[in-house]
Amino acid sequence: MSEILVVGSLAYDSIETPRGKVERALGGSANYFSLAASLFAPVRVVGVVGQDYAPGDYEILRSRNVDTTGLTTVPGQTFHWSGAYKEDMNEAITKATELNVFEKFDPVLPAHYQDSKFVFLANIAPELQTKVLQQVKAPLFVGMDTMNFWISSQLPSLKKVLAKVDIVLINEGEAKQLTGTRNAIAAARLVLEMGPKAVVIKRGEYGFVMCTREQGYFILPAFPIPEVVDPTGAGDTFAGGFFGSLASLNRAPTVADLQQACVQGSILASFTIQDFGVKALAATTRAQLQHRVDHYKKVVATHTLLQ
Amino acid sequence: MSEILVVGSLAYDSIETPRGKVERALGGSANYFSLAASLFAPVRVVGVVGQDYAPGDYEILRSRNVDTTGLTTVPGQTFHWSGAYKEDMNEAITKATELNVFEKFDPVLPAHYQDSKFVFLANIAPELQTKVLQQVKAPLFVGMDTMNFWISSQLPSLKKVLAKVDIVLINEGEAKQLTGTRNAIAAARLVLEMGPKAVVIKRGEYGFVMCTREQGYFILPAFPIPEVVDPTGAGDTFAGGFFGSLASLNRAPTVADLQQACVQGSILASFTIQDFGVKALAATTRAQLQHRVDHYKKVVATHTLLQ
Numbered sequence: 128m129s130e131i132l133v134v135g136s137l138a139y140d141s142i143e144t145p146r147g148k149v150e151r152a153l154g155g156s157a158n159y160f161s162l163a164a165s166l167f168a169p170v171r172v173v174g175v176v177g178q179d180y181a182p183g184d185y186e187i188l189r190s191r192n193v194d195t196t197g198l199t200t201v202p203g204q205t206f207h208w209s210g211a212y213k214e215d216m217n218e219a220i221t222k223a224t225e226l227n228v229f230e231k232f233d234p235v236l237p238a239h240y241q242d243s244k245f246v247f248l249a250n251i252a253p254e255l256q257t258k259v260l261q262q263v264k265a266p267l268f269v270g271m272d273t274m275n276f277w278i279s280s281q282l283p284s285l286k287k288v289l290a291k292v293d294i295v296l297i298n299e300g301e302a303k304q305l306t307g308t309r310n311a312i313a314a315a316r317l318v319l320e321m322g323p324k325a326v327v328i329k330r331g332e333y334g335f336v337m338c339t340r341e342q343g344y345f346i347l348p349a350f351p352i353p354e355v356v357d358p359t360g361a362g363d364t365f366a367g368g369f370f371g372s373l374a375s376l377n378r379a380p381t382v383a384d385l386q387q388a389c390v391q392g393s394i395l396a397s398f399t400i401q402d403f404g405v406k407a408l409a410a411t412t413r414a415q416l417q418h419r420v421d422h423y424k425k426v427v428a429t430h431t432l433l434q
Numbered sequence: 435m436s437e438i439l440v441v442g443s444l445a446y447d448s449i450e451t452p453r454g455k456v457e458r459a460l461g462g463s464a465n466y467f468s469l470a471a472s473l474f475a476p477v478r479v480v481g482v483v484g485q486d487y488a489p490g491d492y493e494i495l496r497s498r499n500v501d502t503t504g505l506t507t508v509p510g511q512t513f514h515w516s517g518a519y520k521e522d523m524n525e526a527i528t529k530a531t532e533l534n535v536f537e538k539f540d541p542v543l544p545a546h547y548q549d550s551k552f553v554f555l556a557n558i559a560p561e562l563q564t565k566v567l568q569q570v571k572a573p574l575f576v577g578m579d580t581m582n583f584w585i586s587s588q589l590p591s592l593k594k595v596l597a598k599v600d601i602v603l604i605n606e607g608e609a610k611q612l613t614g615t616r617n618a619i620a621a622a623r624l625v626l627e628m629g630p631k632a633v634v635i636k637r638g639e640y641g642f643v644m645c646t647r648e649q650g651y652f653i654l655p656a657f658p659i660p661e662v663v664d665p666t667g668a669g670d671t672f673a674g675g676f677f678g679s680l681a682s683l684n685r686a687p688t689v690a691d692l693q694q695a696c697v698q699g700s701i702l703a704s705f706t707i708q709d710f711g712v713k714a715l716a717a718t719t720r721a722q723l724q725h726r727v728d729h730y731k732k733v734v735a736t737h738t739l740l741q
Contacts, residue, residue, distance in 0.1 A: 214616055216616070216617075309523070310660055312639075312658040312660045313660040313661060333641075343732075345733060346655040346734065348655055351619040351643070351651045351653060352617075353619045353623065425649075426650075427734065428693050
C-alpha cells in the first residue's frame with residue numbers, strides 16, 4: 128500500500144442549498160480528499176490554516192491517521208468560501224472566495240513526504256501545485272483538479288501543471304470552460320491534448336466521463352440519491368476515493384485500475400452529498416461504501432449488458 | 435414478432451441549434467418513433483396531416499414497411515413546431531406550437547390495428563391518447579410520453595392516461611415538472627405512484643434512469659457523441675427503439691427485456707442527434723446500431739464492474 132500526498136485547501140465554508148444553510152462548516156479540498164482517501168490508504172496532507180482553525184478540526188484528520196506534519200498554522204484567517212446552490216445542484220454559485228492565509232502560502236514538504244508515490248494536487252493556485260510537485264522525488268502517479276477561478280485568472284500557470292500530471296479530475300462546467308467547448312465528450316479529448324494521459328470529468332448527479340489515451344471513454348452514472356442536501360466536496364471526495372483505490376493497489380495504475388477507482392470515488396461521493404460539509408463523509412465506513420458498490424452493480428445491470 | 439401501434443404527431447419542425455437551423459424539416463413524434471421501431475418490428479401508425487404534407491414524406495415511412503392505413507389527410511395545415519436549443523442542448527425552448535389539424539383530430543383505428551399488442555401513445559393531447567387506447571382490444575404492453583404543454587394545461591386528463599399504461603417515457607425536465615421535485619431519482623418513484631409499473635426518464639446527453647416497481651433503478655449514460663447537431667426527436671427515437679426491441683421479443687416484457695430495450699433505444703437516439711430532423715435516423719441500419727451497442731459495452735466497461 129502506497130502513501131498518498133495531497134495538497135489543497137483546509138477551509139471554512141458558508142453554504143446555502145435548497146435544503147438549508149450552514150455557516151463556517153469545516154471544508155476545503157484537502158479535508159474532503161483526505162477523509163475519502165484515508166478509507167483506503169495512508170494520507171499525507173500539505174496545507175495552511177489560520178489561527179481561527181479549531182483544534183477539533185485537526186482531530187478529524189488525525190483520527191483517520193492522516194499525517195498532518197505538513198499542515199502549518201500561520202497568523203491570519205483560514206481560507207473561507209461562501210457559495211450557494213439553486214435548483215441546479217450540479218453547479219455552485221460562488222458568493223465569496225477569501226484566500227486569507229493561502230495568499231502567502233509557500234508549501235515546504237516535510238522530508239518524509241518527498242518519497243510519496245501517489246500525489247494529488249487539489250484545487251489551489253497552479254503555482255502552489257507546481258511548487259509541491261517539484262518537491263516530490265519520484266512520483267508514480269500524479270493527479271490534479273482546478274476550478275473556474277484559476278482557469279480565468281491563471282491559465283498559463285495552469286497549463287504548465289496540466290502538462291506534468293498523469294490525470295486531471297475536473298467538473299463538467301470547468302472542463303467546458305477550459306477547452307472552450309459545450310460538449311463534455313469533446314472536452315475530454317481536448318483536455319488530453321493538454322498533456323495528461325487521462326481525464327475524469329465529474330458530472331454531479333449524472334456521474335462521470337473518464338477518457339484515457341489508451342482506451343478512450345469510460346462513462347457511468349452516479350449512485351442514485353433521491354435527495355441531495357449539499358453537493359459541496361463531492362468532487363474532492365471523488366478524487367480522494369479514486370486515489371485511495373489506486374494507492375491501495377500499490378502499482379502503476381492500469382486502465383482497469385482507473386475504472387475501478389472511478390467507481391469507488393463516484394460512489395463514495397454519494398455519501399458526502401447527503402449532509403452539509405464533511406459530516407456524512409466523516410461517518411462513512413468501508414463496509415457502507417462496499418454495500419453501495421454492490422447495489423450499484425445492479426443499478427447499472429452489468430449482467431443484462433453482457434448478453 | 436408483434437406489431438407496434440403508435441399514435442403521435444407528424445409534423446414540420448423549424449429548429450435552431452448552435453450548429454445551424456432548418457425550416458419545416460420533417461419531424462413529429464410518430465415519424466421519429468416509427469422510423470426507429472421499424473428497424474426491429476412492424477409498425478402501424480395513427481395520425482393526421484394537412485394538405486401541405488409532401489407526398490415524399492409519406493414515402494419515408496412506407497419505405498420502412500410502416501403501415502400508414504391509420505394516417506388521415508384533412509383540410510388545413512400539418513402540425514408545426516418551432517424551437518431552439520441554446521448552450522444546454524438537453525432542453526428545447528419552444529417558440530411556437532401550432533397544432534393545426536391536430537386540434538380537431540378524432541383518431542379512429544382501422545379494424546386490423548385493433549389487435550395490436552404493443553401500443554405507444556406518443557406526445558399528443560392526453561384525450562387523444564385515451565381515445566386510441568380505448569380502441570385497442572387486448573394490449574399486452576402500453577407506453578406513453580408527454581410534455582410540459584400537457585402537464586401545465588391538461589393535468590387531470592393526463593393523470594387518467596398515466597393510470598392506464600405500463601410504462602412512461604418522459605424527459606427529465608418534464609418528469610420533475612410532473613412530480614414537483616428537483617431530483618430525477620425522486621421523480622422516478624413519484625411517477626410510479628401515479629400508476630405505471632415502470633418509468634424511463636430521458637436525460638439527453640446524460641443517458642437515462644429507468645425505475646421499475648419490480649427491481650428499482652436501472653441507470654446508464656448516453657453513447658458518447660462529441661458533437662450534437664440537433665437533439666430534436668431523440669426522445670421519440672429512444673421510445674421507438676425501446677418498443678421495437680420489446681416487440682421483437684414477442685412476449686410480456688421482463689425487467690431484463692426493458693433494460694435491453696433501454697440500451698437499444700438510447701443508442702439509436704445517438705444517431706438521430708447527429709443531423710437535423712429525421713435525416714440521420716432514416717439512414718441508420720441495424721448493423722450500424724449493433725456496432726455502437728458493441729462499442730457501448732466497452733464504454734460502460736461491464737467487465738471491470740463484474741470483478
